[in-house]
Amino acid sequence: MNYRHQVLPAFELAGLLRRHFPGIRVVAGGGMLTSWKKALSELDLRFSCFDHIVFGPGEEALASMAAGDSDPSDYFLDQTRAIAFVPDFGTLRLQDYLCPLPVLPLSTSRGCYWSNCRFCPEATAPTHSYTSHAPNAVPDLLLRLAQKHEVTHFHLTDNAIPLPVLQALAERRKDMAALAWHGFVRFEAALTDAGLVSRLAEAGCKMLQLGLESGSARVLQQLGKGTRLDHVSQILKNLHQSGIASYVYVMLGSPGETEADAEQTLAFLEKHAAQISYLNLAIMNLPRDSEWLVEPGQSDIRSSALLGEEKPLGLYRSFEPAGNWGRREARLFLKQRLLGSGPIREIVNRTPPYFTSNHAFLLGRDAFKS
Numbered sequence: 001m002n003y004r005h006q007v008l009p010a011f012e013l014a015g016l017l018r019r020h021f022p023g024i025r026v027v028a029g030g031g032m033l034t035s036w037k038k039a040l041s042e043l044d045l046r047f048s049c050f051d052h053i054v055f056g057p058g059e060e061a062l063a064s065m066a067a068g069d070s071d072p073s074d075y076f077l078d079q080t081r082a083i084a085f086v087p088d089f090g091t092l093r094l095q096d097y098l099c100p101l102p103v104l105p106l107s108t109s110r111g112c113y114w115s116n117c118r119f120c121p122e123a124t125a126p127t128h129s130y131t132s133h134a135p136n137a138v139p140d141l142l143l144r145l146a147q148k149h150e151v152t153h154f155h156l157t158d159n160a161i162p163l164p165v166l167q168a169l170a171e172r173r174k175d176m177a178a179l180a181w182h183g184f185v186r187f188e189a190a191l192t193d194a195g196l197v198s199r200l201a202e203a204g205c206k207m208l209q210l211g212l213e214s215g216s217a218r219v220l221q222q223l224g225k226g227t228r229l230d231h232v233s234q235i236l237k238n239l240h241q242s243g244i245a246s247y248v249y250v251m252l253g254s255p256g257e258t259e260a261d262a263e264q265t266l267a268f269l270e271k272h273a274a275q276i277s278y279l280n281l282a283i284m285n286l287p288r289d290s291e292w293l294v295e296p297g298q299s300d301i302r303s304s305a306l307l308g309e310e311k312p313l314g315l316y317r318s319f320e321p322a323g324n325w326g327r328r329e330a331r332l333f334l335k336q337r338l339l340g341s342g343p344i345r346e347i348v349n350r351t352p353p354y355f356t357s358n359h360a361f362l363l364g365r366d367a368f369k370s
């Protein structure tokens with residue numbers, strides 16, 4: 001279970017497995033359960049439909065269970081070592097998926113090599129160490145999977161595709177030309193090199209997802225993004241010129257943000273609207289373990305409480321800002337000022353309800369363009 005919406009179906013599935021195959025061991029794991037590690041362990045919360053719950057990356061724990069090496073009396077199993085592995089899609093009937101064409105997921109890395117953004121659970125509560133495939137092995141890995149499963153499209157599911165992997169893909173552009181792929185990258189200084197970006201396009205890169213978050217350098221600094229707005233400008237230009245779609249994520253309402261910062265975000269987006277293919281506009285959620293809370297007196301947060309009825313399984317906290325600009329004001333700004341802007345509205349209209357980056361990848365850069 002990696003996302004909240006998978007929790008109920010997973011329990012239902014576990015119940016079905018229990019009823020139909022009473023003898024088998026049912027094991028649960030994934031990012032969602034790992035986020036609940038502290039609460040489940042402290043409360044010793046056990047679910048009768050599962051024999052074990054694995055926290056962290058589950059491959060080694062599963063392999064050791066299959067080999068009979070683990071103690072079957074342990075309910076909670078903890079695995080902190082991540083491995084870069086090659087997935088086996090051999091048992092899947094790819095043609096049965098509700099998708100215009102099969103898209104295979106592949107993580108070239110686990111965790112995040114940056115791990116510094118103060119709003120991100122990968123930084124505030126990492127569940128395992130960072131690891132990645134050898135960059136030069138990734139092009140061959142994709143080519144092998146493409147040939148074996150007769151697919152051309154890939155979703156690189158990394159939190160942020162490491163720069164050496166991007167460089168390796170660009171190097172092998174002649175071999176990669178028949179493939180199409182997309183994924184998250186950071187606004188790395190290296191991508192200000194128009195040559196590298198155009199080589200990525202030749203290597204099959206159709207869309208990159210990028211977390212801009214804010215058009216205010218001050219807020220970027222506070223967030224720990226480690227990115228520069230002049231780099232962002234150049235990278236968006238490079239992507240546009242090379243025909244790679246950009247899916248840009250923006251986040252308002254972080255602690256310490258002011259109305260002036262939000263205005264800078266608006267101005268930045270308007271200035272670069274012609275180079276942004278898709279936009280995701282959001283209000284920041286504060287992770288429950290955020291370090292913003294451990295700076296009493298000098299925090300941008302006056303008070304905070306766990307969100308939702310599901311405490312202690314809540315993943316986020318509500319907060320009251322120390323100043324007079326908080327989530328409420330940010331939400332109003334998003335609705336009235338950002339969505340009230342013609343150029344921004346035009347981009348947002350390309351992402352109708354239920355439309356996600358996965359659809360954008362298949363439709364390309366100019367979907368819904370008037």
Ligand code: SF4
Pocket residue numbers: 112113114115116117120121122123159160186211
């Ligand atoms: S780069 Fe992305 S995944 Fe990594 S810490 Fe920042 S927001 Fe999280």
